[in-house]
Each structure stands twice: as structure tokens, then as C-alpha cells.
Amino acid sequence: MLKPEQVRRYFDLPQPVLTAYLNTNPAKPANRKPEPRFLTWLKAEAKTISRTLPLEEQKVFQQQLERVETFLRDRAVRGSGLVIFAGPKAWEVLAIEGEIGDEARWGGPYVAPFLRLMGEHKPHEVVILDRKGARFLRYQMGEVTEVAARPFDVNTSSWRKKDMGKVAAAPVRSRRGAAGVVKKTRGSQRATFDRRMDARYARLCAETAHQATQLAARENLHTVFIAGAGQMLAEVANGFSRDSARHVVKIEKDLGRVSTRELARHLAPAIARWERLHEAEVVESLLGNGRKTVIGMDETLAQLQQGRIRRLVLAGNMDAKLRRCLRCGLADRAADAICRRCGGEREIVAVGEAALELAWKQNTEIEIVSGEAGERLEGAEGIGGWLRQPAEARIAG
Numbered sequence: 001m002l003k004p005e006q007v008r009r010y011f012d013l014p015q016p017v018l019t020a021y022l023n024t025n026p027a028k029p030a031n032r033k034p035e036p037r038f039l040t041w042l043k044a045e046a047k048t049i050s051r052t053l054p055l056e057e058q059k060v061f062q063q064q065l066e067r068v069e070t071f072l073r074d075r076a077v078r079g080s081g082l083v084i085f086a087g088p089k090a091w092e093v094l095a096i097e098g099e100i101g102d103e104a105r106w107g108g109p110y111v112a113p114f115l116r117l118m119g120e121h122k123p124h125e126v127v128i129l130d131r132k133g134a135r136f137l138r139y140q141m142g143e144v145t146e147v148a149a150r151p152f153d154v155n156t157s158s159w160r161k162k163d164m165g166k167v168a169a170a171p172v173r174s175r176r177g178a179a180g181v182v183k184k185t186r187g188s189q190r191a192t193f194d195r196r197m198d199a200r201y202a203r204l205c206a207e208t209a210h211q212a213t214q215l216a217a218r219e220n221l222h223t224v225f226i227a228g229a230g231q232m233l234a235e236v237a238n239g240f241s242r243d244s245a246r247h248v249v250k251i252e253k254d255l256g257r258v259s260t261r262e263l264a265r266h267l268a269p270a271i272a273r274w275e276r277l278h279e280a281e282v283v284e285s286l287l288g289n290g291r292k293t294v295i296g297m298d299e300t301l302a303q304l305q306q307g308r309i310r311r312l313v314l315a316g317n318m319d320a321k322l323r324r325c326l327r328c329g330l331a332d333r334a335a336d337a338i339c340r341r342c343g344g345e346r347e348i349v350a351v352g353e354a355a356l357e358l359a360w361k362q363n364t365e366i367e368i369v370s371g372e373a374g375e376r377l378e379g380a381e382g383i384g385g386w387l388r389q390p391a392e393a394r395i396a397g
């Protein structure tokens with residue numbers, strides 16, 4: 001699971017470190033060979049990196065490379081991706097589900113691919129509803145973890161004795177509002193029972209919505225998907241307060257009996273479909289929003305460097321480059337090799353990487369769009385964002 005706390009920790013690792021992102025997906029035959037493909041790739045890439053380093057640093061680099069190689073050889077690598085940070089004073093390994101590209105760097109911890117993954121795969125909340133209760137789950141990159149559960153207590157034995165006299169068998173709860181034809185005493189008992197049952201379920205649904213809201217806020221989950229059926233699904237969905245900025249999406253599916261392990265398979269298509277729609281909406285809204293937004297590379301980067309962007313939107317396949325000052329970080333598309341602000345040396349860096357790192361440092365929300373939404377954003381050079389309100393800009397600046 002990708003969490004912002006992890007990125008913060010990686011960002012602060014003591015330099016220098018060798019950062020390696022490796023696609024270890026065992027579904028690829030080349031990754032199952034005695035010398036797996038990702039290891040061959042890393043060795044070749046390391047040669048390229050090593051050539052650019054001063055002699056005394058090459059030794060430190062080689063030590064860390066050997067450490068990583070040994071780790072990769074000694075251990076059956078599970079999962080489809082692996083991120084390693086290795087330095088004289090650092091060692092971090094993280095397994096990642098989902099496709100990642102191979103990348104390696106030496107120097108400061110390289111977290112941009114990580115930020116990109118987080119921008120692409122926002123964690124969501126899923127609530128699985130049935131008459132027995134609600135399960136609360138975290139969903140990210142096809143992985144599901146159960147966070148909490150709330151069994152619905154609908155024990156009615158005390159009602160019958162106290163208030164309702166004898167009811168022969170536990171009555172089947174009728175649909176809400178449809179109490180049916182009331183016949184004689186037995187019928188009116190049934191109606192009373194149904195009303196109380198409805199009230200009980202209404203309260204449980206409201207409590208479920210409340211708990212889901214709190215969990216989403218606490219864990220910073222992007223969208224709440226509620227899977228269930230009928231009246232309960234509608235009631236829980238309606239229980240979310242309207243001013244909550246979070247999206248609430250209904251999935252009409254009774255998954256109450258599906259185990260947590262199996263859930264991802266059932267949920268992934270619906271969540272992926274919603275994400276595509278959401279990305280398209282984000283881009284349309286960005287391109288049509290005028291005053292509160294910026295689009296295009298120069299303007300967006302300028303605003304971003306002044307801490308004025310609240311939410312950054314980036315096309316996933318963007319590969320443009322720019323120059324960034326190694327000393328003060330000033331980045332733009334000018335071809336100057338020397339920084340006009342501080343005179344520092346400027347390195348060539350991908351726009352996406354520079355933008356992601358700036359956004360991360362400023363607590364800017366990052367949204368990566370792909371597919372059709374990404375193509376649409378390319379009309380605006382693949383980058384744009386929403387500006388902070390004036391008060392927010394002051395806090396950030």
C-alpha cells in the first residue's frame with residue numbers, strides 16, 4: 001500500500017542513496033529466469049550511472065549496488081513491483097502491486113515515480129453492506145484490506161415479550177413503507193414490528209454512513225464506494241452529509257458473502273470505470289474553469305513554484321523536459337545552463353518529475369490522468385491546476 005507517510009520517510013533518507021524501481025512481475029517469463037530480467041536491467045543501468053560519477057563516489061555506489069543485487073538474488077521476489085532505497089545510512093524495501101517501470105538513480109532519494117503512482121492510484125474506501133452488517137475496506141491498486149466491521153444488531157427478542165405479545169415466527173421484514181394489509185391483532189403486531197425494524201435499520205444505515213465518513217477523513221481516502229442492494233444501499237448513500245466534498249458511489253451488488261481476499265476481483269471493474277469517468281470530468285472542468293485555474297506548462301510551473309496551486313493535474317504520459325537549478329530549484333523551459341536567480345548549475349529533468357516534487361513539498365493535491373482524459377489534457381501541454389484561494393496561498397507561501 002502506498003501511503004504519504006512512507007514518501008515523507010523516503011524523502012528524508014540520508015544521501016546518497018541508490019533508488020531502484022523494478023518491475024518484478026512474475027507473470028513475465030523473463031522475470032522467472034535464474035537471472036531475472038529486472039536484475040539484468042539493473043546491472044546495465046548501474047554501469048551507465050557509475051560512468052557519470054567521480055571515482056571516489058563510484059566505490060560507495062558499487063557497494064550499494066552489490067547490496068541490492070545480493071538482496072534480489074537471495075530472496076524469492078513476490079509481487080509485481082519492488083522499490084529499494086540503499087545507501088550507507090539507509091535501507092528501505094517496499095513491494096508494490098501494480099505495474100511500474102524500471103528506473104534507477106543515485107544521489108538524493110528519487111520519489112517522483114512514487115508520487116506518480118499515488119496520483120494515479122488514489123486509495124478509496126469500500127463499504128460492503130448486507131443485512132448482517134457493514135465491512136469497511138481500503139482499496140488501492142487492486143488491493144483490498146479490511147479496516148473495520150460493524151455487525152448490525154437486530155436482535156428483536158426483547159421487543160416481542162415486552163410490547164408485542166406473542167408473534168409465532170419471526171416475521172419477514174417488509175419493504176420500508178409497505179407495511180401490507182393489516183389484519184386483526186396479528187397484523188397490527190406485524191406492522192408495529194416492521195416500523196420498529198425500519199427505524200432500527202434506518203439508524204444503522206445512518207451510523208454506517210457516519211463511520212464511513214470518519215474513516216475516509218482519517219485515512220484520506222478519495223472516494224467512498226458502497227456495495228449493497230435495495231433500500232439499505234440507498235439509505236447509507238443518502239446518509240452522507242451533502243457538504244462532504246467526497247464522492248459517494250453506489251455499486252449495486254450484494255457482496256456480503258464474498259471474502260475480503262476475493263473482493264478485489266468483484267470491485268476492480270466498477271472502480272476502474274468510475275476512475276475513467278472521474279478523470280474525464282476533472283479535465284473538462286479544468287479546461288473550462290477560467291479564473292480559478294491555470295493550464296499550460298509555463299504558467300502552471302510558475303504558479304506551482306510560488307505555492308499557489310491547490311490541486312495539480314498531470315497527463316500520465318507526459319515526457320517533456322525542462323531545466324532545474326541544482327542549487328535553488330528554480331525550474332523552467334529556458335535553455336540556460338546557469339540559473340538566472342542564483343547562478344547555480346541547471347540540470348535537465350522531466351517536467352512531470354519537477355512538478356510532482358514541487359507539488360509534494362507544498363501539500364498540493366496530485367491528480368494523474370491517463371487514457372482519453374490524458375489526451376485531452378495534452379491540448380494544454382499535459383499540465384494544469386486549480387489555484388489556492390488567497391488565504392490558502394498566504395499560508396503556503
Ligand SMILES: [Zn+2]
Pocket residue numbers: 325326327328329330339340341342343344
Ligand atoms: Zn538557482
